[in-house]
Amino acid sequence: MSDSDKLAIAAHLHVLLRRKTGRVTDTEWMAVNADYALEIVRFARQRAREDAVPELAEWADRLDHAIHAAPTVAPHRPMKDVVTQAVRQHMEPPPPPPSPPQPAPELPRYVGGIR
Numbered sequence: 522m523s524d525s526d527k528l529a530i531a532a533h534l535h536v537l538l539r540r541k542t543g544r545v546t547d548t549e550w551m552a553v554n555a556d557y558a559l560e561i562v563r564f565a566r567q568r569a570r571e572d573a574v575p576e577l578a579e580w581a582d583r584l585d586h587a588i589h590a591a592p593t594v595a596p597h598r599p600m601k602d603v604v605t606q607a608v609r610q611h612m613e614p615p616p617p618p619p620s621p622p623q624p625a626p627e628l629p630r631y632v633g634g635i636r
Contacts, residue, residue: 522590527552530587534565534580541577542568551584558588 531551538544544564551558562581569578 522587524552527584527587530580530583531558534561534577534584537574537577537580538565538568541572541574544568555588558584562588 528548531546531548535546535548535551538546538561546561547557551561562585565577565581565584569575569581
């Protein structure tokens with residue numbers, strides 16, 4: 522599931538929790554940190570049971586599914602690899618500048634002599 526989908530679900534759950542329980546959450550952190558998101562899921566499910574708010578449980582399930590879904594983007598590259606590649610690209614000598622175009626040789630205006 523894409524990060525924007527996770528963020529949308531987290532935002533919706535944030536609004537529900539704020540309205541129904543008064544709980545304020547960090548939406549962006551919820552979308553990127555699985556531990557935090559799962560704790561919010563646990564809290565939302567608990568309050569859904571206690572306060573009889575099935576909508577909270579529904580959105581908690583959506584967030585739980587989004588957190589456990591396989592990522593659709595390429596795996597994260599270690600910072601060391603990213604920096605190494607950038608340094609190598611920076612250290613490579615620049616390609617030689619293109620040579621200026623050579624002027625066309627002048628051809629004689631008249632071929633042969635005048636008759």
